[in-house]
Amino acid sequence: MAETKKIEEGEEKITIEDLPGVGEATAEKLRENGYDDIMTLAVASPKDLSEIGGIAEGAAVKIIAAARKYADVGNFETGEEILERRKSIKKLTTGSKNLDDLLGGGLETQSITEFFGEFGSGKTQIMLQLAVNSTLPEENGGFDSDVLIIDTENTFRPERIIQMSKYKGLDPDTVLKRIHVARAYNSHHQILLAEKAADLSKEFDIKLLLVDSLTSHFRSEYMGRGSLAERQQLLNRHMHDLLKFGTINNAVIAVTNQVSARPDIFFGDPMTPIGGNIVGHTATFRIYLRKSKGGKRIARLIDSPYLPEGETVIQLSEDGIMDGS
CATH class of the missing domain: 3.40.50.300 (P-loop containing nucleotide triphosphate hydrolases)
Structure with a gap:
């Protein structure tokens, strides 16, 4: 699987299967429980993801970290952007x-x-x-x-x-x-x-x-x-x-x-x-x-x-x- 990187504007939108450690079976379990896009995974807790996906907590941490890179979580916004x-x-x-x-x-x-x-x-x-x-x-x-x-x-x-x-x-x-x-x-x-x-x-x-x-x-x-x-x-x-x-x-x-x-x-x-x-x-x-x-x-x-x-x-x-x- 390709190394995780931020997706530039205009490139193809990624799915949760594109994240390292997420195979078809894991993706299906995640989607069944509401984790159906990159942002929901990016803001998830490792414990919840581990229990729902049936994966080790360490693997859950890596999935969340990758999702955060894709989703670009944590950036500050200007007040003008929030108003918009x-x-x-x-x-x-x-x-x-x-x-x-x-x-x-x-x-x-x-x-x-x-x-x-x-x-x-x-x-x-x-x-x-x-x-x-x-x-x-x-x-x-x-x-x-x-x-x-x-x-x-x-x-x-x-x-x-x-x-x-x-x-x-x-x-x-x-x-x-x-x-x-x-x-x-x-x-x-x-x-x-x-x-x-x-x-x-x-x-x-x-x-x-x-x-x-x-x-x-x-x-x-x-x-x-x-x-x-x-x-x-x-x-x-x-x-x-x-x-x-x-x-x-x-x-x-x-x-x-x-x-x-x-x-x-x-x-x-x-x-x-x-x-x-x-x-x-x-x-x-x-x-x-x-x-x-x-x-x-x-x-x-x-x-x-x-x-x-x-x-x-x-x-x-x-x-x-x-x-x-």
Whole structure:
């Protein structure tokens, strides 16, 4: 096999078989697990690659090193180049102008937006509304795309999709056909579904991936301080799989999260989202939902790379999510 070198612009694009140490059998295993191009291999970890490909960790290190040379990983970019790349980012409407404005125009592609709050705060309703909205034409704030939902708590209700679709003037049957739902029965199944989402994206134009909820299985299966490190490690891997899907497919990733009360907080709101720093650092935008009077909910943006903190009022109704007065 030829010595690894950077491919000059205009030359033939290389495949993973061109990497030293990657034969047909190894390439097939890698592709089955989502490692189907040079960039995904370049940013892989040797341990994961070794387990998936059935190869020695030393060989995995050499494959990754070669992929990084081809992919030219690690170069710095100017701010101007990053600004140009960000022009490909799209925004998905929430159905509420107030909430869209709070998020700078809607939910961003290539990012994770987390909605957290107590039971009944409207998290699932927002997820269902986003699923409907993603099928809207782009001129109406949608993506005209299909949707993936990883449902961990059996909260998906097609009846709500029908109600929301009718209000938007959409054909409910068409919308339901564009929403692909998988029930996750435990945390490992949840992680596997996120990995397999890449396969479905080759068959359908997926521009929205929803996880409702992100942490419920991890919270129930890994209890106590003794299992905290393992839980956080798995959760970290899961969130980065989701983010990778969003980046590769220029898709919105939206997740819900639960809260718990911190007994050491005596003043202010004691509620804090599950998942600690792993979720906090990986989620790009974080929205805290609180109940208000009637069907109203208060949505507060508590974390964003470039938007100020703020809050707004939204309305939950039979027709879906809309502005609260």
